[in-house]
Amino acid sequence: xxxxxxxxxxPAPTITRPPAVSGLxxxxxxxxxxxxxxxxxxxxxPFISASPYLISILTSAMIYIVLAMGLNVVVGYxxxxxxxxxxxMAVGAYTSGILTTQFGWSMFESIPVVVLACIAAGLIIGGPxxxxxxxxxxxxxxxxxxxxxxxxxxxxITGGATGIHGIPTWSFFGWSFKDGLxxxxxxxxxxxxxxxxxxFVGIGLAVVAVSRxxxxxxxxxxxxxxxxxxxSEAMGINGYKTKxxxxxxxxxxxxxxxxxxxxxxxxxxxxxxxxxxxxxxxMAVVLGGMGSTPGVIIGALFVSLAPEFLRDFSEWRYLLFGxxxxxxxxxxxxxxxxxxxxxxxxxxxxxxxxxxTEAVTVVGELDDEFGDELDGKRNANEEGTR
Amino acid sequence: xxxxxTSADAGSAAVDSVAEPAAASQFAGAPILExxxxxxxxxxxxxxxxxxxxxxxxxxxxxxxxxxxxxxSAFNCISGFYRPNQGSVVFxxxxxxxxxxxxxxxxxxxxxFQNVRLFKEMTVxxxxxxxxxxxxxxxxxxxxxxxxxxxxxxxxxxxxxRGWLDFVGFRADDxxxxxxxxYGEQRRVEIARALATQPKLLLLDxxxxxxxxxxxxxxxxxxxxxxxxxxxxxxxxxxxxxxxxISERIVVLNYGKEIADGTPEQIKNDPAxxxxxxxxxxxx
Numbered sequence: 032x033x034x035x036x037x038x039x040x041x042p043a044p045t046i047t048r049p050p051a052v053s054g055l056x057x058x059x060x061x062x063x064x065x066x067x068x069x070x071x072x073x074x075x076x077p078f079i080s081a082s083p084y085l086i087s088i089l090t091s092a093m094i095y096i097v098l099a100m101g102l103n104v105v106v107g108y109x110x111x112x113x114x115x116x117x118x119x120m121a122v123g124a125y126t127s128g129i130l131t132t133q134f135g136w137s138m139f140e141s142i143p144v145v146v147l148a149c150i151a152a153g154l155i156i157g158g159p160x161x162x163x164x165x166x167x168x169x170x171x172x173x174x175x176x177x178x179x180x181x182x183x184x185x186x187x188i189t190g191g192a193t194g195i196h197g198i199p200t201w202s203f204f205g206w207s208f209k210d211g212l213x214x215x216x217x218x219x220x221x222x223x224x225x226x227x228x229x230x231f232v233g234i235g236l237a238v239v240a241v242s243r244x245x246x247x248x249x250x251x252x253x254x255x256x257x258x259x260x261x262x263s264e265a266m267g268i269n270g271y272k273t274k275x276x277x278x279x280x281x282x283x284x285x286x287x288x289x290x291x292x293x294x295x296x297x298x299x300x301x302x303x304x305x306x307x308x309x310x311x312x313x314m315a316v317v318l319g320g321m322g323s324t325p326g327v328i329i330g331a332l333f334v335s336l337a338p339e340f341l342r343d344f345s346e347w348r349y350l351l352f353g354x355x356x357x358x359x360x361x362x363x364x365x366x367x368x369x370x371x372x373x374x375x376x377x378x379x380x381x382x383x384x385x386x387x388t389e390a391v392t393v394v395g396e397l398d399d400e401f402g403d404e405l406d407g408k409r410n411a412n413e414e415g416t417r
Numbered sequence: 418x419x420x421x422x423t424s425a426d427a428g429s430a431a432v433d434s435v436a437e438p439a440a441a442s443q444f445a446g447a448p449i450l451e452x453x454x455x456x457x458x459x460x461x462x463x464x465x466x467x468x469x470x471x472x473x474x475x476x477x478x479x480x481x482x483x484x485x486x487x488x489x490s491a492f493n494c495i496s497g498f499y500r501p502n503q504g505s506v507v508f509x510x511x512x513x514x515x516x517x518x519x520x521x522x523x524x525x526x527x528x529x530f531q532n533v534r535l536f537k538e539m540t541v542x543x544x545x546x547x548x549x550x551x552x553x554x555x556x557x558x559x560x561x562x563x564x565x566x567x568x569x570x571x572x573x574x575x576x577x578x579r580g581w582l583d584f585v586g587f588r589a590d591d592x593x594x595x596x597x598x599x600y601g602e603q604r605r606v607e608i609a610r611a612l613a614t615q616p617k618l619l620l621l622d623x624x625x626x627x628x629x630x631x632x633x634x635x636x637x638x639x640x641x642x643x644x645x646x647x648x649x650x651x652x653x654x655x656x657x658x659x660x661x662x663i664s665e666r667i668v669v670l671n672y673g674k675e676i677a678d679g680t681p682e683q684i685k686n687d688p689a690x691x692x693x694x695x696x697x698x699x700x701x
Contacts, residue, residue, distance in 0.1 A: 037474060037525075037617050037647055038615070039612070039615040039616065039617070039646060039647070039648065040615075041576075041577035041578075041580045041581055041613070041615070042580040042581065042583070042584045043576075043580050044576060044579035044580045044582075044583050045580075045583045046579075046582075046583045046588060048579075048590070048591065049590075239561075240561040243560055243561050243563060244557065244560050244561055246560070247555060247559070247560030247567065247571070248550060248553045248555050248560065248570075249557060249560060250560070251539070251543055251546055251547050251550065252547070252550055254536060254538065254539055254543070255536050255539070255547045255550075257538070258536035258537050258538055258539065259534055259536060259537075261498065261518070261534075262530065262534045262535075262536070263536075263547070264497075264498075264517065264518035264519045264522075265496065265498075265518050265519075265522055265527070265528055265530075265611075266519075266522060266547050266548050266550055266610070266614060267519050267522035267523045267548075267550055267551040267614055268519055268547070268550050268551075269517070269519045270519070276557075280557070322538075370538065371538060371594060380590060380592060
């Protein structure tokens with residue numbers, strides 16, 4: 032039987048809608064500006080105070096942001112509960128750790144292998160399990176996290192329980208951060224160079240790339256699978272492939288964070304990849320706001336910096352930390368900055384207030400305030416087309 | 418015995434203004450959807466039991482039947498959500514029995530759901546854009562780097578989505594979250610999203626449920642408008658007025674079996690249909 036050649040072109044838009052807000056108060060532009068200001072502040076900071084402690088905790092915090100943005104793809108966009116995400120970080124950290132200490136590669140050269148290893152890990156864990164629904168998936172990922180950790184603890188090549196020591200910092204084509212850099216009379220030591228590297232490359236890749244991914248075709252597919260998998264199938268979206276893609280991309284980001292962490296700490300051991308850390312990263316995403324870039328950044332900063340600020344309370348700090356979390360979740364159940372939130376003084380459209388027209392409203396037809404609001408907008412639109 | 422279509426006359430005058438389609442007897446070609454001997458059972462219950470019907474391009478076919486007659490189950494089998502135990506479904510020349518729903522949509526069949534099922538955490542525009550998923554030409558790197566190809570495909574996608582929203586008569590702000598819309602508007606968005614997949618055949622599962630009188634009239638106009646684009650439509654509906662007014666053919670199910678298939682006029686007078694809806698006459 033011949034296939035029908037019928038093709039349905041989309042009709043051209045016919046309704047003139049209110050224009051989008053332009054200028055500084057457009058939500059995307061405003062948020063971009065805020066991001067730029069924060070970015071510059073972070074870049075200037077080492078000139079103000081370059082204490083090793085501050086640089087060290089800020090580098091860790093930024094690596095947490097990379098990690099949390101990776102998990103945000105899996106949990107926030109695709110809605111897959113992953114309780115073993117730190118395993119991908121372990122894969123990345125161990126791969127680059129082994130290649131640099133035992134094979135004499137540079138960090139930079141190890142990146143392609145790390146990416147391949149993470150894709151393989153994502154496929155191995157995601158391939159068979161992503162056909163499961165979320166509860167089972169959570170249990171499998173929890174198991175996977177433990178398997179990776181225990182494997183690392185028992186293998187010779189990974190250094191057993193003591194792990195790998197003496198991992199070199201980043202280097203490119205023979206030039207290492209260790210050599211330092213002198214620019215205009217200011218000497219940057221290796222820690223500060225790594226700080227800038229994480230700031231420019233890590234944050235650039237994690238924040239910019241992941242938030243852009245969330246807005247494109249694949250991002251919409253992920254969100255549709257999260258909101259209603261059956262319906263997204265009815266839109267022609269292959270749910271399994273889409274979820275596997277989320278897993279692989281999340282794994283790559285996790286692995287990248289792992290190599291950064293290995294270079295930052297110069298030593299890794301199985302204890303760095305316990306379940307607690309998976310839970311902390313998950314907490315960063317859930318606390319900040321699933322699928323929300325500003326939310327996840329806030330969450331990651333909170334999770335990584337709060338224990339430092341609570342250091343005075345010594346053993347009590349994790350208890351305080353827990354209480355704080357419970358309080359936040361009570362008052363902001365969708366996270367500190369939910370994905371759909373827009374700052375109250377920003378709006379997307381210039382919608383003019385139209386005075387209610389007389390003798391149009393039928394009593395009882397519009398009984399909720401939302402109906403009224405829509406009706407106002409509808410009138411505004413009709414005025415516009417006439 | 419009373420007529421099945423007691424509520425049919427209500428408001429039919431209002432619809433006369435809609436342009437009548439070309440001749441009703443234009444369906445001579447090969448059918449776009451052919452369902453043969455379809456059956457599915459859950460445990461011991463035969464939800465669909467030997468259903469056979471076909472739909473042509475640009476035809477409006479209604480599937481009616483009492484509650485629990487197997488209408489939605491049949492829909493789910495056709496669109497790939499249930500795996501039928503027996504029978505075959507041929508869509509546009511390719512057998513699609515037991516295919517994945519996403520594959521069936523890619524071949525050109527779209528559907529809506531009995532209770533509106535939109536993506537709740539997405540805006541109206543994003544919901545409709547989701548329908549265009551398979552047609553968008555952009556990959557992961559395009560999205561991360563914002564290449565010209567990405568910008569072009571997103572701009573086209575936005576314009577097409579707006580076009581479909583305007584087509585279904587959605588006039589509210591398309592940047593709203595779908596949960597912020599009243600129910601009737603959500604129905605429109607769902608139809609726009611299904612149309613955005615650019616289907617050859619559209620399955621509507623009770624599109625009039627929960628709509629008021631005016632909204633139903635608008636729905637009738639909309640369904641005719643979609644048909645006039647050349648899209649075949651299969652409709653499950655309980656509102657007999659709407660069904661009688663709009664359908665070119667009606668398939669009646671009861672207990673998973675087809676009991677009648679014909680024009681609205683034939684169905685109205687079919688004794689088996691009347692019996693199914695009103696019960697058998699006892700010996701008087």
